[in-house]
Amino acid sequence: MMLDMQDQLDHIHQQQDDQYQAGKSRMQQRSERNLESVKHGLYSTLDTGEALLTQMMNKSVRENVCDISEMVVDITITDKAFDSLLHLSQIVGNQALQAAESINQNIPPSLLDSSMSFVETSTGELIAIADFTGESISVAMASQIAANRAEQSIRFAAKTKELNEKINEKLKPKKKDVEALHKEIEPFLSSEKLVNVERLKATKDIKQIEDFRTYTDNFKNLDKLKPEEILYLNLCDWLAPQAATINAELGVLKFIDPATKVEVVIKELDLFHSLLGEMRPGSIKYHTSGGHLLIPELRASMLDFSEITQFGEGFFDMDIKYAGKQSTSYKPNTYFPAGTSIEQAVNIIEQAIKNPKKIFFETIDVNGKTSCNLMSQSDQIFTLHIENSKAKIHPASPISGKIF
Amino acid sequence: MKIQRSKQLQLQSIYYYPVDPRMFDSISFIYSFFLHGFVYVRRNGIFNFIKKYKDGIELEEVNIDIDNTNNIVYFSEGHYGYDNKPTTSEVDDLFEEQNFIELCKIGFLDHITMTKDNFTHILLTWDKIIDQQSPFALLYQDNKNWFDVKPFNTQEAMEQFVADHTQK
Numbered sequence: 001m002m003l004d005m006q007d008q009l010d011h012i013h014q015q016q017d018d019q020y021q022a023g024k025s026r027m028q029q030r031s032e033r034n035l036e037s038v039k040h041g042l043y044s045t046l047d048t049g050e051a052l053l054t055q056m057m058n059k060s061v062r063e064n065v066c067d068i069s070e071m072v073v074d075i076t077i078t079d080k081a082f083d084s085l086l087h088l089s090q091i092v093g094n095q096a097l098q099a100a101e102s103i104n105q106n107i108p109p110s111l112l113d114s115s116m117s118f119v120e121t122s123t124g125e126l127i128a129i130a131d132f133t134g135e136s137i138s139v140a141m142a143s144q145i146a147a148n149r150a151e152q153s154i155r156f157a158a159k160t161k162e163l164n165e166k167i168n169e170k171l172k173p174k175k176k177d178v179e180a181l182h183k184e185i186e187p188f189l190s191s192e193k194l195v196n197v198e199r200l201k202a203t204k205d206i207k208q209i210e211d212f213r214t215y216t217d218n219f220k221n222l223d224k225l226k227p228e229e230i231l232y233l234n235l236c237d238w239l240a241p242q243a244a245t246i247n248a249e250l251g252v253l254k255f256i257d258p259a260t261k262v263e264v265v266i267k268e269l270d271l272f273h274s275l276l277g278e279m280r281p282g283s284i285k286y287h288t289s290g291g292h293l294l295i296p297e298l299r300a301s302m303l304d305f306s307e308i309t310q311f312g313e314g315f316f317d318m319d320i321k322y323a324g325k326q327s328t329s330y331k332p333n334t335y336f337p338a339g340t341s342i343e344q345a346v347n348i349i350e351q352a353i354k355n356p357k358k359i360f361f362e363t364i365d366v367n368g369k370t371s372c373n374l375m376s377q378s379d380q381i382f383t384l385h386i387e388n389s390k391a392k393i394h395p396a397s398p399i400s401g402k403i404f
Numbered sequence: 405m406k407i408q409r410s411k412q413l414q415l416q417s418i419y420y421y422p423v424d425p426r427m428f429d430s431i432s433f434i435y436s437f438f439l440h441g442f443v444y445v446r447r448n449g450i451f452n453f454i455k456k457y458k459d460g461i462e463l464e465e466v467n468i469d470i471d472n473t474n475n476i477v478y479f480s481e482g483h484y485g486y487d488n489k490p491t492t493s494e495v496d497d498l499f500e501e502q503n504f505i506e507l508c509k510i511g512f513l514d515h516i517t518m519t520k521d522n523f524t525h526i527l528l529t530w531d532k533i534i535d536q537q538s539p540f541a542l543l544y545q546d547n548k549n550w551f552d553v554k555p556f557n558t559q560e561a562m563e564q565f566v567a568d569h570t571q572k
Binding site: 262283288290331360365367 | 416417419421422424425426428432436439440443444447457458459460461462463464465483484487488496499500502
């Protein structure tokens with residue numbers, strides 16, 4: 001009898017493996033699995049539990065949770081025909097389904113695509129274990145992680161609201177522009193999960209992204225990422241195709257220092273630095289560098305802010321400092337007018353470079369770097385730092401004391 | 405008085421820029437602060453600025469860090485200067501702590517130092533020069549390590565001053 005049961009279980013396993021390999025749909029697999037169950041009706045609780053765990057091996061958590069749910073649903077169906085399955089649905093089904101669903105709701109998104117196994121502990125608790133790292137996630141741990149993420153999201157949202165209120169009160173930006181920019185970036189504003197991991201994997205040769213590629217082993221170890229880093233990467237993902245198009249259409253921009261006759265060439269704009277700002281994985285050291293396009297959600301996730309001072313046509317300074325660093329002084333940072341889109345920012349920059357009112361050089365080819373100030377036709381100053389024909393640009397506060 | 409090093413500046417439009425931007429010396433960090441940071445001095449008023457930024461001020465182009473125990477002000481290269489420099493774990497840790505003074509001391513950041521008294525003096529002097537709008541200005545460090553700025557009406561007069569005060 002035992003031998004027959006084992007043969008039948010082996011037969012079922014073999015058939016399921018074959019089905020996976022044959023690429024059959026999950027619905028087909030379920031139908032055929034039910035048919036097999038009805039045909040044989042010989043499951044025993046322990047053997048099936050073992051078979052279930054065996055089947056879970058080498059599959060992702062997402063697949064496993066899905067399978068557990070389906071197995072229980074399927075077994076409930078067959079249970080109507082065979083009383084012997086009732087015990088199984090009570091032992092494996094109710095416990096595993098609830099636990100797996102709980103983990104599924106709360107597990108870090110980064111682990112969903114990891115190769116995981118489910119096991120039952122000696123106390124009867126179902127836990128998921130990452131095969132490669134051995135990291136385990138229980139229902140309680142997953143819930144805690146989810147709670148931490150939720151708390152972080154609430155904190156970010158509160159800071160974003162505070163910043164938006166500050167901006168609205170002080171600058172009174174064009175509501176239409178602010179809403180349009182927000183609508184454009186909204187799909188990328190998640191700090192909980194990467195919007196499109198495959199697209200990030202395929203985005204190459206952008207320094208700001210490459211550091212994270214190395215850090216996460218080509219975006220495999222995503223659980224290492226902090227919420228603000230996930231948000232930053234999502235916004236890099238948003239900017240990447242636009243930056244590529246803008247730089248492809250930029251051509252070669254040149255201007256000449258009238259005094260030294262030195263020609264300065266720009267072939268590429270570092271829009272990631274200039275618009276989004278810098279972030280290094282696992283670090284806060286460059287959080288205040290760059291980032292002159294106001295994206296309140298990103299700023300609020302990384303920084304604390306203080307005074308806002310407007311200058312020019314909607315440009316403004318905002319004092320910023322590293323979030324959580326109580327002793328660090330605020331740093332003034334300049335911004336494009338609130339609600340400025342990428343296209344508008346690039347257009348402003350291009351016009352200033354192509355048709356400047358005046359050019360002032362601070363350094364020329366010092367250690368391969370050139371720095372200058374451009375005055376636009378509307379008298380807005382931009383500071384350019386050019387290295388290897390790549391320019392980092394930011395709007396500058398009026399530099400003459402006479403303006404005050 | 406003898407000049408150790410100097411930077412010649414010329415009024416262009418409404419502000420001062422180097423006569424020769426191809427020349428660079430660490431005294432240029434002081435000039436860089438004049439160019440990129442003095443707006444915040446003017447906005448706050450000199451003494452309010454000193455009070456508000458008592459530990460220093462970080463800009464993209466230059467950092468000012470103040471050692472209030474030893475009354476020393478550090479002018480060091482900003483993010484654009486050190487962005488691509490190879491780091492060590494010690495350097496990374498100091499960056500995480502935002503300890504720019506130590507980064508200067510261990511030689512990672514190119515920098516120049518002056519006393520706090522000298523810092524106040526040079527802010528007051530530069531403030532006057534901006535108001536005067538003299539055609540030229542000389543930023544220099546003398547043989548007693550004192551930094552100063554002096555206005556000139558002509559480039560010749562400025563160059564003569566440098567020649568007269570340079571050790572032969």
